[in-house]
Amino acid sequence: MARIDVLMPQMGESIAEGTLSKWLKKLGDEVKRDEPLFEISTDKVDAEIPAPAAGKLVEIKVQEGQTVPVQTLVAVLETDKGAAVTAVTAVTAASAAAPAAQKAEPPPSAPVRPSPPPSVPVSAPVAKGDGTETAEERLRRKSTPLVRKIAAEHQVDISTIPGTGFAGRVTKNDILGFIERAPAPGAAAVRPSPPPSGPVVHPTVEAWPGDRVEPMSKIRKITADHMIQSRRTSAHVTSFFEVDYSRIAELRVKHKASYTERGANLTYLAFIAKACAEQLRAHPVVNSAVSGDTIIYRHDINVGIAVALEWGLIVPVIKHADELSLMGLSRAINDLGERARTKKLSPDEIQRGTFTITNPGVFGSYAGAPIINQPQVAILGVGTIEKRPKVITLPDRTDTIAIRVMGMISMSYDHRVVDGADADRFLADVKKTLQEFPEGAV
């Protein structure tokens, strides 16, 4: 029998600890590989954690309600010896029996590779005395100096990359392909490369008598670091446009009831998200990311919506926002916002955004200059929407002051890749889409 350690996983970047909220299996239960084993709750998300291998739950080290750092031993599974154990978490072993030395043959499904030339002795990997890993697992974990260097540079966990080398070894092409495909920091295994000036250090400030000093919550600390990092990384410029929402206001009045009947809330934000999603397709540079000396034009349009919570800020992401109708977007915004407030978002739902909308206007802000949500290159701020006097020109060319529903939109963009002209064209098109919003699309 082999014993498999189950560790507290790292859920998303910058999360250092998790609370075991519920055990889904009892001591002595048999579990299948990938079967939910327990639930955890972190600052950002709640999630079910699958068993890393099939086996029997023989030890529970962390009780419900306990908060422990990531990589803490949570439980121990006992498996049949020889079963292919590919735990995501680290595998250590205590049993005495070591498997016989095995030759590093590629798996049968792999393309046929010649055995080494006769004059090239390839020593079969010999398992350590206390090990229960198969030779294949050991090879899988081994990596070449180059792959390790690349992994360190990009802060990638090699064990999460599918390998195509001998016995699943991660090759140069594997890791480069992996990094190319998943350059966003959202992907669990990839962290953003540190900004040129190193890790964020917040200067210390003297506290005066009577002050209250309390440590930052994790979400506060992440936000603080990310904001500084973004300021360091991107060349922020902000453009402001005034939008006449009078037509949207009419459409809202007209269709609000039917949306409510169908359980959705027709908000200005939904219209704005719709207009942005549509225009991002036409302005790909606004939907891009900067990676070294390259520009990644994102294929998907995933719009993040900043949600202010009592305990901080979170940005759930609407995937493929351009493929959703106004109804679909309204539902997604309501749903993600609600689940953000109740801490029911999965890690996946806060990752892979390509553009962000933040809505400080709900608190009355006229307009803002938001900070870009890295590694995106643009963020749209929505100012408060209210009736204002507006000079309009009548068909007979006389000017008059009318009462219109007006609001500012502002966009901070990364001038490294988005020029003022690009940003303003995008904003002008968003404005036009809003002011001429087709009734058929509601």
Added chain:
Amino acid sequence: MAEITYLEAIRQGLWEEMERDERVFLLGEDVGAYGGAFKVTEGFLKRFGEARVIDTPISEAAIVGAAAGAAHMGMRPVAEMQFIDFISCAYDMLTNYVATARYRAGLATPIVVRGPCGGFVRGGPFHSQNPEAAFFHTPGLKIVAPATARDAKGLIKAAIRDDDPVLYLEHKWLYRRIKESLPEGEEILTPIGRARVAREGKDLSIVTYGAMVWKSLEAAEQLEKDGVSAEVIDLRTLLPLDDAAIVATVKKTNKLLVVHEDTRTGGLAGEIAARINEQAFEWLDGPIMRVTAHDVPIPYAPTLEDFVLPQTEDVVKAARWLAAY
């Protein structure tokens, strides 16, 4: 532009240097009246006379010793070993005397010791050797090993003009097999100490020299059909090694296969592997591999010679393995 053989290229190089500089002269066994065992120096006696084309007794030590003395007196001798295997008879002169002269006495010894090396010609143990490793280990010498007709000419001329003793290893299997059109009227000089990219590739690097350049290029052709892109580096100069070129190709492909016809133990591949380990360890995406002759003398039996010497298929096999690593 006429197409000339590797052998003709050596002959032209010698001829041009003798025409250019009257200090250059030839000495060796049968280099004069007979024109050399492989006819490299045919016609030289007639053109340059007995003072500059000297038939010597059968004593490699005497040939190298005489050349060294003449060099100290201001001459530019080119000594031929009828087969490079017999350079071992001159080992003492080369290692104890010639290689140390500059260090001991500040004496330049501008000699060239040239001779046919290598197998694939059913020559047996005394006429197939590759003696570079012994001299590679000798500070004070330079060693060149051309693979192409152009470099055969360019390196013999550069070797003659070099102020240090240069061993010029000409591969007898290439003598009449390799043909190339060389521009007439253009001075061809191959810089000593500089390798050449014989073929560009991206998946792995084959670093080699001499006849194995051609076997490696053949292997690269075959590998291409499997989708493996092999870069082939022709070292041309073995001592001093072109570290920059070897490191550059490793940084490019991240995998290194060293191929040489010389035997394995103590061969150049070991030194090259050590240098890459020191200078480019973090660029490696696989172990440094070697394809070499087996550690035995070259057999007389053709089938055994074929087995002992590295063949194209051996290079292909090792490269496939390394590419998939």
